[in-house]
Amino acid sequence: MINAPTIILVGPMGAGKTTIGRLLSQHLGREFFDSDRVIEDNAGADIPWIFEKEGEEGFRRRETHALQSMLEQDLPPVVLATGGGIVMKEENRELLKHQALVVYLSASVNQQLQRTSKSNNRPLLKQGNPKDTLKRLFAIRDPLYREVASVVVETDARHPKAVANKVLDAI
Numbered sequence: 342m343i344n345a346p347t348i349i350l351v352g353p354m355g356a357g358k359t360t361i362g363r364l365l366s367q368h369l370g371r372e373f374f375d376s377d378r379v380i381e382d383n384a385g386a387d388i389p390w391i392f393e394k395e396g397e398e399g400f401r402r403r404e405t406h407a408l409q410s411m412l413e414q415d416l417p418p419v420v421l422a423t424g425g426g427i428v429m430k431e432e433n434r435e436l437l438k439h440q441a442l443v444v445y446l447s448a449s450v451n452q453q454l455q456r457t458s459k460s461n462n463r464p465l466l467k468q469g470n471p472k473d474t475l476k477r478l479f480a481i482r483d484p485l486y487r488e489v490a491s492v493v494v495e496t497d498a499r500h501p502k503a504v505a506n507k508v509l510d511a512i
C-alpha cells in the first residue's frame with residue numbers, strides 16, 4: 342500500500358468524493374486535491390460564476406486543463422477527487438483509463454439527491470427539477486464511470502469510513 346499509485350475518485354454529485362478523498366488522504370498521509378477547487382483557484386472565481394460567464398462548455402475546458410495539469414505533474418502519489426462531469430469528455434476518459442487506480446463511488450439517484458439537497462454551488466441542479474437532472478445524468482454517465490474505473494464501491498448503505506475502508510481494501 343505504501344507505494345500505491347495516485348487514487349482518483351469519480352462518480353456523480355453527492356457520491357461523497359470529497360469526503361472520502363479527505364479520509365483517504367488523512368489515512369495514507371497524502372495530499373488531497375479536488376478538481377473543482379483547482380478550477381476555482383485557477384479561475385479566481387467560483388463554479389457558479391464560471392458557469393454563468395463561460396457556460397458549461399467553458400467550465401469543461403477548464404476541467405480538462407485542470408485534470409491534465411494534475412496528472413502530468415510529476416507528483417508523489419496523491420488522492421484526487423474529480424467533478425461528476427469529468428467523464429463527459431472523451432479526452433478525459435482516455436487520460437483516466439491510463440491511470441492505475443480510478444475508483445467509481447456509486448450512489449443511487451435518491452442518495453445523490455439527499456446528499457446534494459443543501460448544496461448551493463452546483464449550477465446543473467439549479468436548472469429544472471434536481472431529481473430529473475440527476476436521473477438523466479446518471480443514465481448517461483454511469484456507463485462512462487464504469488468504463489474508466491478499475492474499482493467500483495457502492496456508497497448508499499455505507500458510512501464514509503466504511504467506504505474509505507473498501508477503497509483501501511482495493512489497493
Ligand code: S3P
Binds near residue numbers: 352353388427463465
Ligand atoms: C458537475 C459536478 C460538480 C462540479 C460542477 C459540474 C457535474 O462536482 O464539477 O458543478 O457535471 O456533475 P461534484 O461532483 O464534486 O459535485
